[in-house]
Amino acid sequence: MPALLESPVVPTIYEQMQSRGVNRRDFLKFCAWMSAYLGLQESGIAQIARAIETRRRLPVVWMHFQECTCCSESFLRSSHPIVADILLDKLSLDYTETLQAAAGQQAEEVLQDTIKRYRGEYVMLVEGSIPIGADGAYCVVGGKSAIDSVREVAAGAKAIIAWGNCACAGCVQSANPNPTQAMPVKAIIKDKPIIHVQGCPPIAEVMAGVLVHLLTFDRLPQLDALGRPKVFYSARVHDTCYRRPNFDAGLFVETFDDANAKKGYCLYKMGCRGPTTYNACGSLKWNNGTSFPIQSGHPCLGCSEAGFWDNGPFYRRLTNVPGFGIESTADRLGVTALGATAVALAAHAAVTRVRKRDTIGEQPGENAEAAEASRPTPPDGPANPEI
Amino acid sequence: MKSDAMKSECARPAAPAAAPRAFIRVYVWEAPVRLFHWANVACLLTLGATGYLIGSPPAFLTSGDASSGYWFGTVRFVHFLAAYLFVAVMMLRLYWAFAGNKYARWRNFLPLTRQQARDAVQVAKVELLQVSNESLEPMGHNVVAYFTYAGTFLLALFSIVSGFALYAATSQSWFPHLFIRIIPWFGSEYTLRAWHHAALWLFALFVLIHVYLCIYEDYVDGRGAISSMIGGWKFVPRDVAASPQAQGLSGGGRRRRSRAATGGQQPPTAP
Ligand code: HEM
Ligand code: SF4
Numbered sequence: 222m223p224a225l226l227e228s229p230v231v232p233t234i235y236e237q238m239q240s241r242g243v244n245r246r247d248f249l250k251f252c253a254w255m256s257a258y259l260g261l262q263e264s265g266i267a268q269i270a271r272a273i274e275t276r277r278r279l280p281v282v283w284m285h286f287q288e289c290t291c292c293s294e295s296f297l298r299s300s301h302p303i304v305a306d307i308l309l310d311k312l313s314l315d316y317t318e319t320l321q322a323a324a325g326q327q328a329e330e331v332l333q334d335t336i337k338r339y340r341g342e343y344v345m346l347v348e349g350s351i352p353i354g355a356d357g358a359y360c361v362v363g364g365k366s367a368i369d370s371v372r373e374v375a376a377g378a379k380a381i382i383a384w385g386n387c388a389c390a391g392c393v394q395s396a397n398p399n400p401t402q403a404m405p406v407k408a409i410i411k412d413k414p415i416i417h418v419q420g421c422p423p424i425a426e427v428m429a430g431v432l433v434h435l436l437t438f439d440r441l442p443q444l445d446a447l448g449r450p451k452v453f454y455s456a457r458v459h460d461t462c463y464r465r466p467n468f469d470a471g472l473f474v475e476t477f478d479d480a481n482a483k484k485g486y487c488l489y490k491m492g493c494r495g496p497t498t499y500n501a502c503g504s505l506k507w508n509n510g511t512s513f514p515i516q517s518g519h520p521c522l523g524c525s526e527a528g529f530w531d532n533g534p535f536y537r538r539l540t541n542v543p544g545f546g547i548e549s550t551a552d553r554l555g556v557t558a559l560g561a562t563a564v565a566l567a568a569h570a571a572v573t574r575v576r577k578r579d580t581i582g583e584q585p586g587e588n589a590e591a592a593e594a595s596r597p598t599p600p601d602g603p604a605n606p607e608i
Numbered sequence: 609m610k611s612d613a614m615k616s617e618c619a620r621p622a623a624p625a626a627a628p629r630a631f632i633r634v635y636v637w638e639a640p641v642r643l644f645h646w647a648n649v650a651c652l653l654t655l656g657a658t659g660y661l662i663g664s665p666p667a668f669l670t671s672g673d674a675s676s677g678y679w680f681g682t683v684r685f686v687h688f689l690a691a692y693l694f695v696a697v698m699m700l701r702l703y704w705a706f707a708g709n710k711y712a713r714w715r716n717f718l719p720l721t722r723q724q725a726r727d728a729v730q731v732a733k734v735e736l737l738q739v740s741n742e743s744l745e746p747m748g749h750n751v752v753a754y755f756t757y758a759g760t761f762l763l764a765l766f767s768i769v770s771g772f773a774l775y776a777a778t779s780q781s782w783f784p785h786l787f788i789r790i791i792p793w794f795g796s797e798y799t800l801r802a803w804h805h806a807a808l809w810l811f812a813l814f815v816l817i818h819v820y821l822c823i824y825e826d827y828v829d830g831r832g833a834i835s836s837m838i839g840g841w842k843f844v845p846r847d848v849a850a851s852p853q854a855q856g857l858s859g860g861g862r863r864r865r866s867r868a869a870t871g872g873q874q875p876p877t878a879p
Contacts, residue, residue: 470678472674
């Protein structure tokens, strides 16, 4: 990487920014924002500024597979205007199906060129899941199946960023019954570091933050057990949710149109998945910090968690138990099982009464009064002479 | 041989001749086992009740603001407190499975021998199908009960592991973090939580059947099964306790439980 980044031919990122009319003040503001998102201390601002001033470019290949492009859309709506512009437009993206000007043969040539020229230096960004059913026929780009391209491009990548739930966990394509056998990147590529940027889509600032981190420190951000950057995914939505005091006080919205909903009580009983969802929505929010689902009165769907589509219905606390028909929650099944067992036990008791009638209850020789009556008198008079 | 034992029994002055069968009092359940049992009851009831409330909170309050209450937080706190106690209680029992008497030993809980399998079939014949009256009358539990408790122990283990894995997100302590590795095995934390919830109903089923069978055994066998978990004492027919056929991990032997068997011993006439 250093060889490329210090090549004098390419202008540094800062130089590119300047040529686009970004002044020093805005540039430093941008660095400050980024270091705040990344949770760095004050000195982090200088580190980011230095990196952007001296580094040239981070060659990036952005692959699109089974997806709805909402990750790209989210990224483009990143709150700081120059983030998308610079990080995406100028600094990187040697190849991206959605935004590139080239098409067809030409585009494929660019891709081939990039992965050859920057072998071992480029970062592969993956948006979308990879279907492995029918030999990959469900997703073919430029005559190559998604499996083949992801393998080919990953081979020379320095690191991989899996954007969104599709690339991290398969999202809706992999929901039961998963007809195309859609897989996340990690199911196919095992030998490269993968940063999982979860969400459907991920928050724009989170996406930018991860890229800036790579650029600034030239290494992966700290990841949790599921490969997600800790800085954005170590807290649950529930932990940063401003409605949390209502949760603790047991103040819940009971229906979407009740007075409690108007008062902004906790959406737990409306199926809110905040308590089991790791994301930064409560703190960073969306669309330039405007709002996030819960703030708009909608329970969290858990879109940054694996398999969230199969944990429906979304507006119910308990999921349906698969295989037991619609509306069969664990509670319903539990109560049914208890009832059936109680009936069975009552039947067992009745059978016992009939079949064991000879052995239960008083048996010959067990009568207490008879036992008293036959108590042998001691040979020398009554046991208690005083009475 | 059986009737010899009976005869000598009848000859004892302390046991009057009117009693055809002599029972002896045996101390089966040592204090740690009984303590475990009732602490376990308390933990399960607390965890079950608070767990149910966490899963389906009733609308206790429909107005007011958050600063005026904390009942749901308290319910959760009690759940977590009981959870730690539950772990302690389970550890106590685990320890006693190695340090306790023959009837509390770990061996009983694992299906290891052919004899246990035969006994299990016999228990099913006597108590479930009721096609036989050859009761095994063990000193401890019967084999099927032991196996069921082993299953319940696994269920408790699952509740503990899943519960602490869920709890880790709200805790700085190292202990809950030991278990977070299991979350991906279940797909997501939400699914794990659903399983944790489902365990509640398995416990409820266990409790229902367990309580029924204790009453059944106390009533049908008349050996003080229920009170044995209070004082530790059970009543065992002397012939069974002394029988050379008394075998199995849990002691005891086989006795025909029928009118004919006991009725054969007519009370001898007073000398
Ligand atoms: C007999 C054992 C237990 C039973 C029957 C039980 C039952 C339950 C139930 C029914 C829920 C509600 C789940 C839902 O609907 O989402 C729950 C939640 C929970 N339980 Fe347990 N539980 C048991 C043991 C434990 C243990 C040992 C722990 C360990 C800390 C634990 C920790 C939790 C946690 C963290 C939650 C989620 C609470 C929240 O975040 O609001 N449980 N439990
Ligand atoms: S609205 Fe959802 S995330 Fe917020 S406190 Fe309630 S349950 Fe938690």
